Amino acid sequence: MNIEKDSQTISAEDFAALGSNSLVYVREVDVDQIQQEMLEIAPEQSLGEQLQLADEQRFFAIHLADGTRVAVLTSRDAAFTAARQHNMSPVSVH
Helix, strand or coil: CEEEEEEEEHHHHHHHHCCCCEEEEEEHHHHHHHHHHHHCHHHHHHHHHHHCCCCCCCCEEECCCCCCCEEEEEEEEHHHHHHHHHCEEECCCC
């Protein structure tokens, strides 16, 4: 797929990479997902069992434009602030 504007063409891959150095997205992450990932990262340490997260606890992840998760914080405001402090432009994803 190519996007054409003013007689110039940009590939879909190049279009997807636009802003990839500074644009990040923030979305809520389930407690169960965090616990499962902790177990996958260090199963021998049982970090997921030791962490004891409450079901009502909310987490917000910061992702790069390519989907790579770079941080998890306990509030949406903290996630946006952290992104901005690192010269990134956060957007919300539902």
